[in-house]
Amino acid sequence: MGNKVFKYGDNVDTDVILPARYLALYRHEDLAAHCMEDIDASFASTVRSGDLIVGGENFGCGSSREHAPTAIKASGISCVIAASFARIFYRNAINIGLPILESPAAAREIQAGDHIQVDLKTGEIKNLTQNKSYFSGGFPPFIQKMIDAGGLLSYLENTKSKRG
Structure with missing residues (x-):
């Protein structure tokens, strides 16, 4: 069985993803405890490891x-799948190792609660609930x-340690 989807609309901004009042927090688990709380109060208590977010246009x-x-x-x-991402969010997500895929068709058709499997190497998004597949192109x-x-820092450290 694939992982469950949390679905949001267009223009989900970073202040909705993590409200500014929590910017002083630095432990990742503390940030996670407040993720999406202004748009989906139950998110932090119902999300499970491996679940996905699907958003509309201009996510982040x-x-x-x-x-x-983070x-x-x-x-x-x-993984976050959206019709499109704000450029700085896209770069920040890659920098911290959060997989994100752009697929307008998947973002439009996938529903909250659907079960999804993603192959990041090929960019294939399988909606097991609807028995449909989408392609994002992969990375x-x-x-x-x-x-x-x-993420970028871990990647650079691994590359450095392999060189010498």
């Missing part, structure tokens, strides 16, 4: 802070290596 717009993707990743979300190999390593 707003402030450029890394707190938002809170999502720390909550156990394995270039170097970005996939960064995600597999847990």
Whole structure:
């Protein structure tokens, strides 16, 4: 069985993902405890490791802070699928190792509670509930290596230690 979807609409901004009043928190588990609380009060208590978020257009717009993707990743979300992402959110997500895929068709058709499987190498998104597949194109190999390593800093440390 695939992982469960939490679905949100267009223009979900970073202040909704992690409200500004929690920016002083630094432990990842504390950030996760407040993730999405202003748009979905039950998110933190119902999300399970491996679940996914599906959003509409311009997901992650707003402030450029890394707190938002960090809170999502720390909550156990394995991937965010959206019709489109704000550019700075996209970069911050990759930097911290949070997989994100753009697929307007998947974002439009996947429903809350659907069960999804994602292959990050091929970009295939399988909706097991609706028996449909979508393709996002996947990541270039170097970005996939960064995600597999847990983010840019871990990737650079692994690369450095292998060189010498």
